[in-house]
Amino acid sequence: MATTSNSSVSFEQTDTRSDEMNSTIEQWIDELVDDVDEAQASAEFQEWLDIQSRFHDYSHRNTLLIKLQYPEARKVAGYNTWRNEFDRYVQEGESAIWIWAPIIAKQCPECENSPSYHEQSDCEYDETSPDEWSKGLVGFKPTAVFDVSQTEGEPLPELETEATGDADDLVPALLDAAATLDVDVRVVDAAEWEHRDAKGVCKHRNLHECQPVVEAKARPNKADLAVTLIHEYAHALLHFDVGEENERSKREVEAEAVAYIVGRYFGLDTSGSAFYLAAWQDDDPEVIQDRLGRISSTAQKIIGAIDEG
Numbered sequence: 001m002a003t004t005s006n007s008s009v010s011f012e013q014t015d016t017r018s019d020e021m022n023s024t025i026e027q028w029i030d031e032l033v034d035d036v037d038e039a040q041a042s043a044e045f046q047e048w049l050d051i052q053s054r055f056h057d058y059s060h061r062n063t064l065l066i067k068l069q070y071p072e073a074r075k076v077a078g079y080n081t082w083r084n085e086f087d088r089y090v091q092e093g094e095s096a097i098w099i100w101a102p103i104i105a106k107q108c109p110e111c112e113n114s115p116s117y118h119e120q121s122d123c124e125y126d127e128t129s130p131d132e133w134s135k136g137l138v139g140f141k142p143t144a145v146f147d148v149s150q151t152e153g154e155p156l157p158e159l160e161t162e163a164t165g166d167a168d169d170l171v172p173a174l175l176d177a178a179a180t181l182d183v184d185v186r187v188v189d190a191a192e193w194e195h196r197d198a199k200g201v202c203k204h205r206n207l208h209e210c211q212p213v214v215e216a217k218a219r220p221n222k223a224d225l226a227v228t229l230i231h232e233y234a235h236a237l238l239h240f241d242v243g244e245e246n247e248r249s250k251r252e253v254e255a256e257a258v259a260y261i262v263g264r265y266f267g268l269d270t271s272g273s274a275f276y277l278a279a280w281q282d283d284d285p286e287v288i289q290d291r292l293g294r295i296s297s298t299a300q301k302i303i304g305a306i307d308e309g
Helices: 017-041 043-053 060-069 079-086 115-120 170-180 222-238 248-265 273-280 292-307
Strands: 088-090 097-106 135-147 151-153 184-188 200-206 209-217
Touching: 017 043, 017 248, 017 273, 017 292, 043 273, 060 097, 079 088, 079 135, 079 151, 170 184, 170 222, 170 292, 184 222, 200 222, 209 222, 222 248, 222 292, 248 273, 248 292
Parallel strands: 184 209
Antiparallel strands: 088 151, 097 135, 200 209
């Protein structure tokens, strides 16, 4: 996988500076697209995809139940699923997370009950025997699941998406640039972080204030913190007032491409963005190039705000 340069880039203040930046960003986007293609084809990514496919998508009701009982939950599965599919075991003393699991059974075509409940009901349907009924949803039952943090055993594959490099000066510069970009920003201590696995968020402070609020989770890796701040700044500049008709995956493509470019400009290794984008992409990686204008102008705006600080 291609690795970005460890030295920062600079463009002289000349009449051709903008053209030089545009040309360089186009080249970097081409390299990022190649890296995403390579990431999608890698054995590491395929193993990660295989693991993800084994986890269920839970209903809104069950997602809420999980969050209420275990707010820090990341990936949940049943006791036997952890044991049989992932070779992991629930640790002794862990409390189950209770959700509603569907009951699928043969179903009366008339009253839609299972055979046993059909017999106890007033339904008079008898055109076909229960043996010939199709299966369907007849109810729900409480079922115990456990979060990955409650288990031990074989590790689940993780995608290495963290940026690396020297960002000791870049993080303060990014925080100073927030005022120029008209963004309110704060770095939140890990013990106070309320957004689960997210590294950063971009949100409204309340219903009455329109200024975007960016929060990033504090961490020892300053380079990764810097890239997270850039990513959320891009959301603030590009997507803050955009309606839901813009798919989330496309927003992530734009924001992460901006983070890749700005981080690379300041000498960080942002090659992990390829894995991040591979995990989000619904379409071909060329969608990044299709959105080049928005990505390029936003990257240049953030770079300008930092350089002028």
